[in-house]
Amino acid sequence: QVQLVESGGGLVQAGGSLRLSCAVSGRTFSAYTMGWFRQAPGKEREFVAAINYRGGITDYADSVKGRFTISRDNAKNTVYLQMNSLKPEDTAVYYCAVDIGLGVVRDLSKYNYWGQGTQVTVSS
Numbered sequence: 001q002v003q004l005v006e007s008g009g010g011l012v013q014a015g016g017s018l019r020l021s022c023a024v025s026g027r028t029f030s031a032y033t034m035g036w037f038r039q040a041p042g043k044e045r046e047f048v049a050a051i052n053y054r055g056g057i058t059d060y061a062d063s064v065k066g067r068f069t070i071s072r073d074n075a076k077n078t079v080y081l082q083m084n085s086l087k088p089e090d091t092a093v094y095y096c097a098v099d100i101g102l103g104v105v106r107d108l109s110k111y112n113y114w115g116q117g118t119q120v121t122v123s124s
Contacts, residue, residue, distance in 0.1 A: 002026040002113040004096050009118030012086055016122070020081040022096030022115055030054075030074035033099040036081045037108055038092035038120075045095070047106040049081060059104045064090075086122045093117040 008020040020036070035050040049060045049070040058070055069082040079096055097111035 002098055004098065004113060004115035006094065006096055006115045006118040009094060009120045011121045011123065014086060014088055014122055014124050016086050017082070017084045018086065018120060020083065020094055020096075020118060020120075022079045022081075024077045024079070024096075024098065027098070027100075029077040031100075033101070033104055034070075034072060034079040035097045035099060035105075035108075035111055036070060036079075037095045037097060037111075038090075039095070039117075040089075040092040043092075045108055047108065048094070050099075050104045050106065051079065052104050057104050059106065061106075083120070086120075088122045088124045091120060091122050093119050 003025045006022045033052050036048040037045050038048050039045040047061050051058045051070045055072050067085045072079045095117045096115045098113040099111045
């Protein structure tokens, strides 16, 4: 069974930064694509960023490109999301997810395992 545990969320002022972490156990972490998604109140869950198994390919939603950076440490079975220049519209629950397929994808239905989420709140 795969387990994902997110951490690093919190309350931050607009313009500030946070780094989210997602620790994964139960499978060969280094073999799979990892993604970050978010869900704001009353909205659907949306793609934020993804990274392939080696970390050489990344993809970002247009809304976060240039502000967020996804990375991974396969030795620690952990994926990160560095979030800079945060805006109030970034407020959401952030989830990490595992895609055991090949490639970097944005479609959340392709992801097989999910964490419980961590709340990020950006005040204006």
